[in-house]
Amino acid sequence: xxxxxxxxxxxxxxxxxxxxxxxxxxxxxxxxxxxxxxxxxxxxxxxxxxxxxxxxxxxxxxxxxxxxxxxxxxxxxxxxxxxxxxxxxxxxxxxxxxxxxxxxxxxxxxxxxxxxxxxxxxxxxxxxxxxxxxxxxxxxxxxxxxxxxxxxxxxxxxxxxxxxxxxxxxxxxxxxxxxxxxxxxxxxxxxxxxxxxxxxxxxxxxxxxxxxxxxxxxxxxxxxxxxxxxxxxxxxxxxxxxxxxxxxxxxxxxxxxxxxxxxxxxxxxxxxxxxxxxxxxxxxxxxxxxxxxxxxxxxxxxxxxxxxxxxxxxxxxxxxxxxxxxxxxxxxxxxxxxxxxx
Amino acid sequence: xxxxxxxxxxxxxxxxxxxxxxxxxxxxxxxxxxxxxxxxxxxxxxxxxxxxxxxxxxxxxxxxxxxxxxxxxxxxxxxxxxxxxxxxxxxxxxxxxxxxxxxxxxxxxxxxxxxxxxxxxxxxxxxxxxxxxxxxxxxxxxxxxxxxxxxxxxxxxxxxxxxxxxxxxxxxxxxxxxxxxxxxxxxxxxxxxxxxxxxxxxxxxxxxxxxxxxxxxxxxxxxxxxxxxxxxxxxxxxxxxxxxxxxxxxxxxxxxxxxxxxxxxxxxxxxxxxxxxxxxxxxxxxxxxxxxxxxxxxxxxxxxxxxxxxxxxxxxxxxxxxxxxxxxxxxxxxxxxxxxxxxxxxxxxxxxxxxxxxxxxxxxx
Numbered sequence: 244x245x246x247x248x249x250x251x252x253x254x255x256x257x258x259x260x261x262x263x264x265x266x267x268x269x270x271x272x273x274x275x276x277x278x279x280x281x282x283x284x285x286x287x288x289x290x291x292x293x294x295x296x297x298x299x300x301x302x303x304x305x306x307x308x309x310x311x312x313x314x315x316x317x318x319x320x321x322x323x324x325x326x327x328x329x330x331x332x333x334x335x336x337x338x339x340x341x342x343x344x345x346x347x348x349x350x351x352x353x354x355x356x357x358x359x360x361x362x363x364x365x366x367x368x369x370x371x372x373x374x375x376x377x378x379x380x381x382x383x384x385x386x387x388x389x390x391x392x393x394x395x396x397x398x399x400x401x402x403x404x405x406x407x408x409x410x411x412x413x414x415x416x417x418x419x420x421x422x423x424x425x426x427x428x429x430x431x432x433x434x435x436x437x438x439x440x441x442x443x444x445x446x447x448x449x450x451x452x453x454x455x456x457x458x459x460x461x462x463x464x465x466x467x468x469x470x471x472x473x474x475x476x477x478x479x480x481x482x483x484x485x486x487x488x489x490x491x492x493x494x495x496x497x498x499x500x501x502x503x504x505x506x507x508x509x510x511x512x513x514x515x516x517x518x519x520x521x522x523x524x525x526x527x528x529x530x531x532x533x534x535x536x537x538x539x540x541x542x543x544x545x546x547x548x549x550x551x552x553x554x555x556x557x558x559x560x561x562x563x564x565x566x567x568x569x570x571x572x573x574x575x576x577x578x579x580x581x582x583x584x585x
Numbered sequence: 586x587x588x589x590x591x592x593x594x595x596x597x598x599x600x601x602x603x604x605x606x607x608x609x610x611x612x613x614x615x616x617x618x619x620x621x622x623x624x625x626x627x628x629x630x631x632x633x634x635x636x637x638x639x640x641x642x643x644x645x646x647x648x649x650x651x652x653x654x655x656x657x658x659x660x661x662x663x664x665x666x667x668x669x670x671x672x673x674x675x676x677x678x679x680x681x682x683x684x685x686x687x688x689x690x691x692x693x694x695x696x697x698x699x700x701x702x703x704x705x706x707x708x709x710x711x712x713x714x715x716x717x718x719x720x721x722x723x724x725x726x727x728x729x730x731x732x733x734x735x736x737x738x739x740x741x742x743x744x745x746x747x748x749x750x751x752x753x754x755x756x757x758x759x760x761x762x763x764x765x766x767x768x769x770x771x772x773x774x775x776x777x778x779x780x781x782x783x784x785x786x787x788x789x790x791x792x793x794x795x796x797x798x799x800x801x802x803x804x805x806x807x808x809x810x811x812x813x814x815x816x817x818x819x820x821x822x823x824x825x826x827x828x829x830x831x832x833x834x835x836x837x838x839x840x841x842x843x844x845x846x847x848x849x850x851x852x853x854x855x856x857x858x859x860x861x862x863x864x865x866x867x868x869x870x871x872x873x874x875x876x877x878x879x880x881x882x883x884x885x886x887x888x889x890x891x892x893x894x895x896x897x898x899x900x901x902x903x904x905x906x907x908x909x910x911x912x913x914x915x916x917x918x919x920x921x922x923x924x925x926x927x928x929x930x931x932x933x934x935x936x937x938x939x940x941x942x943x944x945x946x947x948x949x950x
Contacts, residue, residue, distance in 0.1 A: 287894055287896075287900070287904060288903065288904035288905075288906075288907035288908075289907060290907050290908065290909040290912060291909055294904065294907045294908050294909065295670070295675070295904060295905075295908070296908065296910070297666055297667060297670070297908075298678075299670060299674075299675045299678075326738065326894075327894055327896070327904075328894055329891075329892070329894050331796070331800060331892070332799050332800055332893065332894055335799070335800045335801075335803055335804060336803070338804065339803035339804055339806065341803060423915075425906065425913075425915040425916075428913070448907075448909065448912060451909070451912045451913070452912045452913035453913070561909055562909045562910065562912060563909055
């Protein structure tokens, strides 16, 4: 046992060395430019975030973040290749340099941000654990769930958060943990459990699987903070800034009312000074990031602003029908807020 | 003298022939059996009609989107729409002919081996085993002879399952035989190496090996050097399964009477010739069921590559069920995957039975 521990310690140390030794400023952007595409790590199938369509194209908000980075760097949103990673291998893939950016609904936590040789570039989606119940139950708040049988969709942190919440509120509950989302959805439908819990974004996907989705409702409580965002390797500030400001550019574009339809015309007219700076008509703000002058124009034209991407992948026109909620802009009731480009 | 004339045969008693008699003998021979029969019929009645109702009668067969699935039963439209992905993964659709061609070449190339009177079968077989994998590699992977390259990260679906399974079977069998011979060897080094190898690989679960190969291995490699995931998986599947094959073959070797070894030596045959001409043909014949059993297990074990993010048949299905446009189609997808796995495994099992019958010479008296 002791020997095993020593071996493990050596392995981890070696892994940590390997992970930190090679990240240096500028290396990633140069490598990306040299190979001609951005290698992007996405999930292996998560509705609305990254999932292949019938033709095998990866669609979803996480995938679109990568497309936006490609649009900023190359002026071409198609210059991106996707690696589909499962939850266990995602960090290794980034640490070992297999992918340049990891955009895989990964929760931003202190241990991941500080302890793994990684750094989070922003928040694409403010998620949190929530509850899905049948309307017939007559429950309007999670506080009324005393004695309920709770189906838990096994996640990396879900079980812990749920048990914390119920204990903190002095509620009794019977947990049933499921590995796959299909099993847990079926159990809710068959009445084996009163309430289904998972990340809210996934609850909406679960709901659309049910035979009568309108009979079910997601309760207003969010019992944990799960800010999801793109991750890059620590130590390469240049690449970190590019990913971070790509995200900010998408948010700023939405705030300024720039959409994929009007952005080109707006860039040419250059009437609004704020937009002129953002779109590269005035000043050289792309240059600081080592990006082309029209980087924001390319992002918005080819991928869309944040609101467009959200609506296309998660919003009311999709089967998921997720409200903007926390993910609305700061001036619209949400907390998505981007520093200005100037 | 009159020749004795036999009376014509009487027909058997009515009670011992026909359907009724068969049922009496097999289904209702005692009250316990009668009870069990009725219970079994009840179970079948519970399971089969709803299944048929779901899978065929109420099923939706035509359409292009989820909205076309208006009837209660299964929505096979989902499988239809995703069929290409289930079969080929992300292999570019305009290049899929290369996969088809590889499969056809393999089938046509192997056909002569199954014709009994084909001349020089052994030489042909060895040639086939050398040439075909090379051709298949260049066809599937491309990158030369004017074929554009398709990296293994785009391989998927049933094609990937078959690639891993066939490579695994083709390489694990010879390696396993060598290991079995090594374990029975009188030379201490060879013996201890074989024993250590076999016991090591048999002692750890395949899933942990795959997991280590994808999570730990990349960290030890220089940056930018990535060791192909599929290759990693195949190497570990081969090593793992060869240990199992070795133990099966060893069972066969132990079943051969000592007299056969002695007879081979008495004929003046050396080690390799006595093994190749006398011992192994008999031993392998004995263990066909065991070997095929291992192969079937291997075929199903390929689905474990899900853990390292390879998109084999099962993982392709799982992923397709996460498409927002097709949420809730998991049952149809998994039923389809099960059917495909069953067809292949059942095929292997039938072929092994055929082989056993064909090779069952000499022990019949």
